[in-house]
Amino acid sequence: MRRARTWLPGLLLVTPSIILIGVFVYGMLGWNFRLAMTDKHDEVSEGEFVGLQNFIDIWDQARWHLSVRHAIVFTVVFVLGALVLGWLLAFLMEKGIRGEGTFRAIYLFPMAISFVATGIVWRWLMNSGTDERAVGLNRLFDAIGLPQWQWFRDPDWGMAAMALPAIWQMSGYVMALFLAGFRGVPEELREAARVDGCNEWGVYRHVVLPLLRPVTLSALIILGHISLKVFDLIVAVSGKQIITDVPAVFMWVAVFDSHDPAKGATIASYIVLSVAIFVIPYLIWSVRKERRQ
Amino acid sequence: MTAVRAGRRGTAFAWTRFGVLIAFVVIFLIPIYVLLVTSFKPLTEADPSQAWNLPQTWTTEAWQVAWEKLAPGLWNSVLLAVPGSLLSCALGSMNGYVLSKWRFPGADLLFTLFLFGMFIPYQGVMIPLVQLLVGLNDLTGLQGVFYGGIPGLVLAHVVYGIPICTLIFRNYYVTIPDELIEASRVDGAGMLRTYWSVVLPVSAPAIAVVVIWQFTSLWNDFLFAVFLTGPTSWPATVMLNNIAGAQATPYSQQMAAAILSSVPTMLIYILLGRFFMRGLMAGALKG
Numbered sequence: 001m002r003r004a005r006t007w008l009p010g011l012l013l014v015t016p017s018i019i020l021i022g023v024f025v026y027g028m029l030g031w032n033f034r035l036a037m038t039d040k041h042d043e044v045s046e047g048e049f050v051g052l053q054n055f056i057d058i059w060d061q062a063r064w065h066l067s068v069r070h071a072i073v074f075t076v077v078f079v080l081g082a083l084v085l086g087w088l089l090a091f092l093m094e095k096g097i098r099g100e101g102t103f104r105a106i107y108l109f110p111m112a113i114s115f116v117a118t119g120i121v122w123r124w125l126m127n128s129g130t131d132e133r134a135v136g137l138n139r140l141f142d143a144i145g146l147p148q149w150q151w152f153r154d155p156d157w158g159m160a161a162m163a164l165p166a167i168w169q170m171s172g173y174v175m176a177l178f179l180a181g182f183r184g185v186p187e188e189l190r191e192a193a194r195v196d197g198c199n200e201w202g203v204y205r206h207v208v209l210p211l212l213r214p215v216t217l218s219a220l221i222i223l224g225h226i227s228l229k230v231f232d233l234i235v236a237v238s239g240k241q242i243i244t245d246v247p248a249v250f251m252w253v254a255v256f257d258s259h260d261p262a263k264g265a266t267i268a269s270y271i272v273l274s275v276a277i278f279v280i281p282y283l284i285w286s287v288r289k290e291r292r293q
Numbered sequence: 294m295t296a297v298r299a300g301r302r303g304t305a306f307a308w309t310r311f312g313v314l315i316a317f318v319v320i321f322l323i324p325i326y327v328l329l330v331t332s333f334k335p336l337t338e339a340d341p342s343q344a345w346n347l348p349q350t351w352t353t354e355a356w357q358v359a360w361e362k363l364a365p366g367l368w369n370s371v372l373l374a375v376p377g378s379l380l381s382c383a384l385g386s387m388n389g390y391v392l393s394k395w396r397f398p399g400a401d402l403l404f405t406l407f408l409f410g411m412f413i414p415y416q417g418v419m420i421p422l423v424q425l426l427v428g429l430n431d432l433t434g435l436q437g438v439f440y441g442g443i444p445g446l447v448l449a450h451v452v453y454g455i456p457i458c459t460l461i462f463r464n465y466y467v468t469i470p471d472e473l474i475e476a477s478r479v480d481g482a483g484m485l486r487t488y489w490s491v492v493l494p495v496s497a498p499a500i501a502v503v504v505i506w507q508f509t510s511l512w513n514d515f516l517f518a519v520f521l522t523g524p525t526s527w528p529a530t531v532m533l534n535n536i537a538g539a540q541a542t543p544y545s546q547q548m549a550a551a552i553l554s555s556v557p558t559m560l561i562y563i564l565l566g567r568f569f570m571r572g573l574m575a576g577a578l579k580g
Contacts, residue, residue, distance in 0.1 A: 009484040010395035014388050017455050018403065024452045025410040028418035028425075035420060089317065092310045105566060106318050111573065112562035114513035116530045117551040120537045121324040124331070124544060135344040136327075143345075168324065173573055180574065221412075229414035232515040236534055251416055252519070265420050272417035279412040287405050 029272065036265035043259050054266040064267075067245040070159045074246065075227040078163035078170075082223055083216070085167060086174025093175075094182035104179075107172035115169070119236020122165035126151035126237070152237060152244055162244055166233055170226070174219050181215035182208065221282050225275045247271050332356060332549035339543055355545035356553070359536070363550050366532030369443060370512055370557075373528050377447045378507035381454040385503055386496060388455065389462025390488050394474050404463070411456035419520050422449060426521065441523040449521060450511050458503050461572065465499035466492065498568070505565055506572035509558050529554040 036054055040047030058064045089107055093100055110118065125136040130148045138148040151161040185208050193207045231248035238244040240253055247267050255264040332355055334348040391397075392404055426440035426448075439445035469492065477487040515530040522531065533554045537547040562569055 007395065007397035010391040011397040013395075013484070014391045014403075017384055017388050017407075017459070020452045021407055021410055021455055024418065024422070024449075025413060026406075028421040029413065031421040032417055032419075085317075089314070092314055097311065097314065103314055103318065106321055108566075108570070109559070109562055110321070110324075112509060112558045112569070113555045114515065114530050114533075114558070116513075116515050116534050116537075117555050118324070120533070120547050120551045121328055123537075124327060124548075125324065129341065133341055135341045139341065139344050168321065172321075176570060176573060225412050225414070229416060231416075232530075235515070235519075236537070239538060248414075248416055248516075251419075255420060255520075261420055268414075268416040268419065271414045275412060275414050276409075280409065283405055283408050283412070287401065287408075291401065 032265050032272075033269055035261060036269045038262055040262045041260045043261070047262065054262055055269070058263070058266055058270075063242065063245060063250060064247075066242065067247050067250045070244065071228060071230075071246045073157075073159040074163050074166075074230060075224065077160045078166045078227050078230075079220065079223045081163060081167040082171045082174050083219060085171040086219065087178050089171065089175040090178030090182055094179060104172075104176070107175050109172070110169040111173055113169070115232035116236040118165050118169050119233050122168075123237045126161055126164070128153040155243065158243055162234065162237060165237070166227070166230070170223060174223070177215050177219050178212065181212045185211050217282070221279060225279060228274050229271055328548045328552055331544050332359075332552060334545050336543055336545065339545065355543070355549040359546045359549035359553055362536050362546075363529060363532055363553050366527055366529040367553070369522075369526055370528040370530075370554075372443050373446055373450070374508045374511040374557075377450045377454075377511045378504045380447070380451045381458045381507045382500055382503045384451065384455055385458025385462045386493070386500070387488070388459040389464075389466050389499075390492055391484075392459065392463045393466040394469070394471070394487075394492070395484055404459075407456045407459055409456075410453065411460070415453065415516055418453075419516075423520060437523065437525070440521060442526050443522070446517060446521050446526070446528070449517050450507075450514065454507050454510070458507065461503050461506070462496075462499050465496070465502075469495065498571075501565065501568040502571045505561055505568050509561065509569070509572075512558050 035047070037049060037051055038047030039045070039050045039053075089103075093103060097103070127134070127136040127138065128150045129135060130138055131142070134142055134148060137151070141148055149161070150158070152158045154161065189207050189211075190203050193203045198206060229248055230246060231252070234244055234246055234249055235252075240249060240257075247270060251264050251267040251271070254260050254267060330345075330347055333351045333353070334343075335350055335352045335354060338346075338348060338350075388407075392400055423440065426445045429439040429445070430436050430441070433439070439448070473491055474487055477491045482490065512528075513530065514528075515534065518528050518531045522528065527535075533550050536542055536550050
């Protein structure tokens with residue numbers, strides 16, 4: 001009883017948050033899954049339980065296939081692009097460089113801007129007009145003799161172009177993560193490797209890079225979960241157009257235009273599952289790691 | 294001999310490095326150039342052939358129109374982001390304090406469950422959230438307050454901000470020596486008294502990080518706003534998207550509006566970048 005008296009006040013103080021998280025996160029996730037398992041395909045019907053029928057039926061829709069494919073292309077290009085560029089910038093700066101503060105500030109500032117504002121500029125930059133109608137990058141490319149592109153309107157590679165603004169916005173963040181990672185490698189370890197006869201490249205390969213693995217994993221998780229739910233950027237660049245449809249936009253359309261709650265909930269459930277599948281193991285891993293320390 | 298060669302190679306590498314970094318600075322600044330230059334152009338220079346040129350006559354015409362269109366949204370965003378970030382801060386601070394210094398059985402598990410809330414795609418809760426807020430409107434008789442109003446949007450952001458705010462405060466409070474808390478306890482102070490007289494006075498850095506983080510995410514949010522607000526309560530992001538989405542809006546006005554909507558977060562970034570960075574790092578579970 002005495003022990004309870006020491007921890008009970010703490011529990012009471014966080015109780016409001018526990019209730020809020022319980023209701024708004026877990027309760028609503030459950031509610032959403034429940035809705036996805038009904039046939040409530042309009043605003044008024046009650047919705048009978050249909051099991052996983054909606055989850056299967058949605059694969060019959062061409063638009064769903066398209067949006068899943070788009071999300072995959074976007075995710076691969078965005079995650080790899082931001083990871084590689086962020087790593088490169090950090091690698092070039094890690095040993096200290098004159099004006100480092102300025103470089104960092106410039107690479108990072110896109111993070112402070114909303115995806116909507118980013119989308120507006122990049123829609124101009126990636127305008128698909130060519131030759132005399134070209135604005136944005138096409139005009140610039142034309143002037144310096146590079147080919148002009150369809151950018152996000154390209155039927156095959158449109159989503160790869162769509163990843164460019166996202167890379168612009170997020171690679172500074174990845175740079176900051178890696179820079180902290182590089183700086184966290186103790187100088188003695190590098191020195192020890194040099195004494196053992198490693199050249200600089202060897203030091204990176206055998207000492208620095210292995211120690212960067214946790215940072216890389218964090219960056220991967222953060223970029224991945226941003227990517228799978230991407231919404232603002234797509235809407236700001238191309239609206240609800242089918243050529244750049246992704247699950248999050250499809251869900252929006254299902255809720256507001258098709259007035260089909262069950263379908264919207266089904267798509268939302270798929271988005272949650274796609275993120276949960278790698279975030280849950282990551283969270284368990286990082287909490288365990290922290291406890292060990 | 295080898296030392297000299299290594300030195301020369303070192304200098305060459307240093308210059309290449311510098312050159313590459315500068316090249317990326319130029320690429321990173323291209324969108325900013327476009328935003329600024331286009332926003333100051335008069336309509337007569339809206340021709341594609343002059344797309345990249347500086348304005349021949351600089352004008353703030355587009356800025357004035359953009360301001361008129363965007364002002365209500367900017368005000369809504371202030372009403373959203375200021376109370377929202379302060380409330381998040383209060384909740385996060387209390388949770389972080391308990392989870393680091395006044396732990397109860399199962400606190401670790403609870404913390405993990407909280408953290409998952411940080412990563413859930415909000416699409417997964419959106420439809421029930423809309424239904425709940427509509428229900429609250431009906432229940433209280435306050436139409437357009439919870440669903441379709443700023444208070445509902447604040448509520449959503451505060452709730453879904455609990456995980457990250459708790460994380461930042463917890464990681465910060467872990468660095469406060471347990472002896473301080475213990476000493477206060479020996480003096481007969483209870484949990485709240487210790488929080489008030491020992492913990493809160495040293496919390497300023499974490500408060501700054503959380504307020505800045507939450508302000509930026511609330512200000513820049515689009516998803517919640519699109520689902521939960523209506524024309525009178527649209528924040529700046531939604532209005533900006535509507536302005537830019539209208540075919541008739543000239544580029545100069547779109548760009549001016551995009552800049553206007555970004556001014557508060559840009560200012561925060563420029564003036565308080567240090568704290569902004571720490572928030573970013575906390576997002577990586579690094580503390």
